[in-house]
Amino acid sequence: MSKYDAIIVGSGSNGISAAIRLQQKGLKTAIFEQASSPGGATRTQELTLPGFKHDVGSSILPLGLASPFLRNLPLKDHGLEWVYPEIAYSHPFIDGTAYACFKDLYQTAAQLGEDEKNYLKIFKPLMEDWEKLDPDLLAPLGIPQHPVPYLKFGLKALPSAHWLANRYFEDERSKMFFYGSAAHSTIPLTNLASASFGLVLTATAHRYNWPFPKGGAGNFTGAMLNYYRSLGGELHLNHQVNDLRDLPNALAYLFDLTPRQLLKINGLNFNSLYRKRMENYKYGAGVFKMDWALSEPVPFTSEKCRRSGTVHIGFSQAELERSEDLVHKGSVSDRPYVLMAQHSPFDATRAPEGKHTAWAYIHVPNGDPRDHTTILEDQIERAAPGFKDTILARSTKTTHQLEEFDPNLVGGDINGGLQDITQFFTRPIIKLSPYSTPDPRIYICSSSTPPGGGVHGMSGFHAAEKVLKDHFKDLV
Ligand SMILES: Cc1cc2nc3c(=O)[nH]c(=O)nc-3n(C[C@H](O)[C@H](O)[C@H](O)COP(=O)(O)OP(=O)(O)OC[C@H]3O[C@@H](n4cnc5c(N)ncnc54)[C@H](O)[C@@H]3O)c2cc1C
Known part of the structure; x- marks a missing residue:
């Protein structure tokens, strides 16, 4: 008799989703996580100054609401409160005007x-x-x-x-x-x-309307884990898995890892063809990420931007195309596309009274070691003159630092692998079930499986369904 029916390696949103699904079906499961805090790329930390809460990775979570699996979980009863910004997102233009994506x-x-x-x-x-x-x-x-x-x-x-x-x-x-x-x-x-x-x-x-969790994306992870624990699930932190034989016995092991990491785990019974195909898995561009503690809200010229949770920056069609094209040719535009979020105007719990936070990243080549603070802040300054004067403290994360924070962010890739037409539906390899592997005990449940990046938990859900079908038919 094994103590566990299934073990999940990694406590990202997909790992926890897989664990919840199996636990809901009456299985005995446990999650083993290498970090000292759970959530993978969905964690909140005081990166700048005391009292300023920053989402280190994911931040705006509409897919958490859209997800057919997550939206049906009782996360509100377990501490999740959604914040809806006045405007989902906006795009400022160089003359100070902007278009807003209203819910309507x-x-x-x-x-x-x-x-x-x-x-x-x-x-x-x-x-x-x-x-x-x-x-x-x-x-x-x-x-x-x-x-x-x-x-x-x-x-x-x-x-x-x-x-x-x-x-x-x-x-x-x-x-x-x-x-x-x-x-x-x-x-x-x-x-x-x-x-x-x-x-x-x-x-x-x-x-x-592109909501985000009150108090930080980490509270989304927290609510998922509270629910998981209420079902009897176990979480083991500070437990890096390098060898299958270090884990307790179970019928199935679900890895919330990307292919390159999975191939490094010892004790997996993969044939050489599968290994070769997994080695060919492609990673996408990385990101250079920044967070700021601010003395006041971001001073966007456009009032629409001041009322938006997310702001997309790039001042002409050609500038935006060039920015994303250059990244894939190995360099970074001096006028990059910026993806920016601001929470504190709508969620006072993010910063000390009267103070504010901002979150942003630009795309960079995979593994780019450089710090791009100047071009990123210059681009924001064009949409929000005076922005730099409001900065009390800043945190930067290069692609290497992101990967140190969460090993799934390979070369700073936030989607668990390139999401182009060649890997969109067929990640990690072309296979009838992308979640199973040639080793009947081993499954992949990370964003390196469909539907890919984002906090929707659907990779975890589908992997768990496959485990149920293969090993626990009576419960399907
Ligand atoms: C800067 C940034 C911004 C983003 N913005 C958004 C956003 O706004 N909205 C959105 O929906 N998505 C966003 N994303 C993407 C989103 O965070 C990911 O798609 C999502 O976290 C993937 O979840 P996952 O469970 O597959 O992997 P992860 O969240 O990466 O979790 C993997 C877990 O496995 C653990 N692990 C790895 N190796 C081992 C091992 N050997 N042993 C034990 N544990 C291990 C890791 O420590 C980690 O906890 C963003 C990501 C980043 C980095």
Whole structure:
């Protein structure tokens, strides 16, 4: 008799989701985590000054609400409180004006002048079909539950953001506005499927308004763990797993790791072909991340930006395209695309009274060792003159420091591997079930499996379902 039915290695949002799913089904599980605090890339720390709470990794969590698995968990009863910013996101322009992505589709479209009808042409059908699409969008590749809406979505999602923006919009501002969310893809905006990120993320803004957890993303992890423990689950911290034989006996082991890390674990029964294919797994661009303690809110010129939880910065279509293109050619633009978030205007618990925080990153080549503070802050300063004068303290994280913080952030890649057309659906390798491996005890549940990066827990959920099917048929 083993003490455990299943062991989960890694306590990121996917590891905890897998553990919750198995524990919900009555299995006895435990999570083993190498770090001294749980959550992987979903943790909050006082990175700058006492009392200033910063999300070291993930921060804005609409996918936590959109996730068909997570949205049905009783996380509110276990301490999660969502904060909804007044505006989901905005995009400032060089003249001080901005477009805002309001929850209301029509209010958003109305800002776009001649492109109002074009915005509605893209997003109205998507919002009408959303309920039918969302189970398939966060699932492994298979026959969609609603093929017609899925096909309609695919026709717009598979091309590049560049193609979609130029096909639908007349005005450069509308194109930049779309690029802001499409660039979350971390691939060049001219690459196939980059449009899909702009479509899905904008749809989640209209549906869920891009919320974040009160007090920090770490509270999302905390609520998941409180619920997991209430089901009888166990968490073991400071336990780096290097060898399967160091773990207690179990029927299944689920690894919340990326392929390169998994291949380093001793005692796994993988054949050489599988190893070779996993060795060919591609990692994506990294990020250079900053957090600030501020004396006042970020002084954006545009009032819309001051009211937004997230702000996308980049001042022309060409500038945005160049920024993302250069990263993939191994360098960094001096006018990079900046993804910025501000929580304290909407969540007073993030900073001491009257003070504020800000969070931002730029994309950089994988493994880039450099500090990019100057170009990042200069770019923010263009949208928010006087920003630098409000800085009380700053924290920087290069790609190497991110990987030290969480070994899954290989070379600073925040998505557990490149998310381009070649690895979008077929991560980590082309295989009927991407979650299982040639060793019948071993499963992968990290964001290196579909549906990829983001705090949605769906990789963990699908891996757990596969474990149930393979080893605990009676419980399915
Ligand atoms: C800077 C940054 C910003 C981001 N912003 C957002 C955002 O705003 N919204 C969003 O949805 N997503 C965002 N993401 C992406 C999101 O955080 C990830 O997609 C998500 O955390 C993936 O979860 P995971 O469980 O697959 O892996 P992780 O969260 O990386 O967890 C993996 C865990 O495994 C542990 N581990 C690794 N090796 C071992 C070992 N040998 N033994 C034991 N434990 C081990 C690690 O310590 C870690 O705790 C961001 C990420 C970063 C870094």
